[in-house]
Amino acid sequence: MKFQPPFLLKNHHIQTIYASLFRKKKQLDIQKETFILSDGDFVDAYWHKCKNSTPNRPILILFHGLTGSFQSPYIQGMMQAAQKAGFDSVLMHFRGCSGRDNLMPRSYHSGDTQDAREFITSIKKRYPQAKLFGIGYSLGANMLLKFLGEEREKSPFDAAVAVSAPMLLDVCADKMNKGLSRFYQNLLLKDLHIALEKKYDAHPMHKLINLKRKDIIKLKSFWAFDEAYTAKINGFTSAQDYYTKCSSKQYLQDIVTPTLIIHAKDDPFMTPEVIPSPEEISKSISLEILENGGHVGFVTGSFFKPEYWLEKRALLYFQKFLTPTQID
Secondary structure, eight states: OOOOOOGGGOSHHHHHHHHHHHOOOOOOOOEEEEEEOTTSOEEEEEEEOOTTOOTTSOEEEEEOOTTOOTTSHHHHHHHHHHHHTTOEEEEEOOTTOSSSOOSSSOOOOTTOOHHHHHHHHHHHHHOTTSOEEEEEETHHHHHHHHHHHHHGGGOOOSEEEEESOOSSHHHHHHHHTSTTHHHHHHHHHHHHHHHHHHHHHHSOHHHHHOOOGGGGGGOOSHHHHIIIIIHHHTTOSSHHHHHHHHOGGGGGGGOOSOEEEEEETTOTTOOGGGSOOGGGSOTTEEEEEESOOTTTTOEEEOSSSEEEHHHHHHHHHHHTTSOGGGOO
């Protein structure tokens, strides 16, 4: 299934921001679940089920990107497309991303697989007859690939798709601090600053990370933010330690689950160095490296009548692992 962007949408920045600016939000029938984690904190899961849902209907679990949520256009689009294709779907918000602050001083990060592990295990127990599929976007894609590599043959997924994964976190942090990519960095950091400020209302953050509330605004890069907060609050010795241990590229050779990695060479969030070579992946991984597409973009059709290729491509991949009776 070839991706071919129209001329007016070919630019990688347009691909990256088009859906956020122009895609209408969906009116989806959502069932909300508060999932309690083993450490007493919680994540909010949003379910979107087929009208004739059964215990053995395939389930697609979604993982959003940095500062993403159910409000992200790519999440709503995929959930709607999944329902039309016969899948139940559920979005696991990372801690603090659903609009409700999580209970602990820490929130989430690119390599935090434990919350996902607990949630996925719960779904497998609740729906033992259902096939499970996973799709992650950006940060969520990095987390998903790391999870698959950690689980190896124990993975509960029948197949997975990773979209625009920052598989080398330090390289991506460098890229985001240069040129026009700083535009995206500034947008994301604005939301991260707001989230961190809220932590000061509920926790002794100055004592925990030795950062004064008024100095949050001085964290003007991912390197600075992750050095001051993410690394310290999650037990890493530094931002570099965090990036080194949580980058998913090193886990690719250990993945047993059939996995499709979709990546655009013109992704403004990263450099070609992120793209793995055939020697760096397992036989279970299919690489789909495209010339265009931006970051979680992949918009086809026309400027005024866009089509979202990514949803069709991911579902086509998942359907290979189902029989016709499983999606009726």
